[in-house]
Amino acid sequence: MKALHLTAFGTEATLTDLPAPTPGPGQVVVDVVAAAVNPLDRKIASGAMHDFFPVTLPYVLGTDFSGRIATPGPGWQIGDPVIGRLDPGTGGAFAEQIVLDAGQLAPAPSRISLETAAGLPTAAATAWQALAEIANVHSGQTVLVHAAAGGVGSFAVQIARLLGARVVATASGSGVALAEKLGADEVLDYRKTEFDRRLRGIDVVLDTVGGEVGARSRRVVKPGGLVVTTPAPAEGAEFVFHTSDAARLAKVADLGLEVLVDRTYPLADGAPALAYLGEGHARGKVLLRVA
Ligand SMILES: NC(=O)c1ccc[n+]([C@@H]2O[C@H](COP(=O)([O-])OP(=O)(O)OC[C@H]3O[C@@H](n4cnc5c(N)ncnc54)[C@H](OP(=O)(O)O)[C@@H]3O)[C@@H](O)[C@H]2O)c1
Structure with a gap:
């Protein structure tokens, strides 16, 4: 082979x-x-x-x-x-x-x-692990999804919506329309708008970019809110360590995600x-x- x-x-x-x-x-x-x-x-x-x-x-x-x-x-x-x-x-x-x-x-x-x-497998199940299992996202919350047109982000937008949250997203160029199509309620073009100047009171941030995006994300969460990050462990954020899990994957595959x-x-x-x-x-x- x-x-x-x-x-x-x-x-x-x-x-x-x-x-x-x-x-x-x-x-x-x-x-x-x-x-x-x-x-x-x-x-x-x-x-x-x-x-x-x-x-x-x-x-x-x-x-x-x-x-x-x-x-x-x-x-x-x-x-x-x-x-x-x-x-x-x-x-x-x-x-x-x-x-x-x-x-x-x-x-x-x-x-x-x-x-x-x-x-x-990796992208959708990581988004699920971050939002449903680690952050316990639920109805009435506002979730900020960074890189909403990327691999993990494109699933995270859909999953946050399915969990009942209002979704704010960052993307750029053609990614803005894609994030809207996937269900984001508000999309900020990160090349034009500094999200940490616009947003406050966010319950959960999913940071799939890392670096200064992660650091700035901590400014927009409400007291008791959570920044969940995927690229690398970072101070003030919960790191997702994605593990292969067939039961989780079966559940995620059943969600009807695009x-x-x-x-x-x-x-x-x-x-x-x-x-x-x-x-x-x-x-x-x-x-x-x-x-
Ligand atoms: N810890 C874990 O278990 C775990 C699991 C899965 C993934 N990860 C990590 O998570 C990260 C993301 O993975 P991925 O598969 O989603 O990557 P990806 O698909 O390559 O992400 C690309 C997307 O990032 C966007 N982007 C880049 N800079 C941005 C910024 N400053 N603000 C907003 N969006 C930005 C790009 O949008 P533009 O084209 O508009 O710039 C593009 O759509 C990687 O570092 C990966 O290794 C970790």
């Missing part, structure tokens, strides 16, 4: 022929349909995450995928459409086949294409896909089409 193989940190992963995986007890093999590219894939490939997610080289990149069961196992039949998130320490999603424990999979949602469903797809590359173009994501201006998810 073909896979995007990383042989040294700081180099480009290359498409390589690897032996097809063989399942052990309780495991299944998935024929991958699509995989999603996440900022974490870039961080792992650079070697920057080695203290948090030590990986052994050579390493097949990728955590998020959709596909069909090729070799069945407990709870799954041949052909079942599935989504999943591999642990970053293991990787393996940017490949034609994956072997994993049957309990690591969730059913793919039926109302979107299987290819598009690959965009859900998956905004920015670009889809063939598997062989994993390097340009990662480079595009690294520019930092994705509108929703960047996918790799595998089959």
Whole structure:
């Protein structure tokens, strides 16, 4: 099978022929349909995450995928459409086949294409973990979602709305209309408006940008409010450490979320896909089409 193989940190992963995986007890093999590219894939490939997610080289990149069961196992039949998130320490999603424990999979949602469903695992489940589990967002609250047109942000807008909150968002350019379309009640173009001059009394901020955006976010929350951050631990904010969890993923896949797809590359173009994501201006998810 073909896979995007990383042989040294700081180099480009290359498409390589690897032996097809063989399942052990309780495991299944998935024929991958699509995989999603996440900022974490870039961080792992650079070697920057080695203290948090030590990986052994050579390493097949990728955590998020959709596909069909090729070799069945407990709870799954041949052909079942599935989504999943591999642990970053293991990787393996940017490949034609994956072997994993049957309990690591969730059913793919039926109302979107299987290819598009690959965009859900890390980004949507992180947004859920941050807003529903950590911040306990509920009806009557106001939530500020930064980078609302990005991978995590585009799901966070929808999830905050589903949880009953009023949603204020930051984005720029074409991202403003996208954030509105996803359900944001008010969108600030961060290139034109300084959000911390405009906003006060926010219950929960989801900061997926970090740095000075995180620091300024603390000024807009009401007493007792919360800033939840994803890029890195920061003083005065609750850091989300996203963990792969098939039960959470199944719940999130059932929410009826729209998956905004920015670009889809063939598997062989994993390097340009990662480079595009690294520019930092994705509108929703960047996918790799595998089959
Ligand atoms: N801790 C965890 O477990 C965890 C889980 C998931 C993700 N993360 C991290 O969370 C971060 C975001 O991930 P992602 O997948 O959402 O990234 P992404 O899709 O690459 O985010 C891109 C978006 O960020 C927007 N953006 C950039 N600067 C901005 C600013 N100053 N204000 C508002 N929006 C801005 C861009 O909008 P414009 O084009 O308009 O600039 C673009 O739409 C990454 O650092 C990732 O590693 C962490």
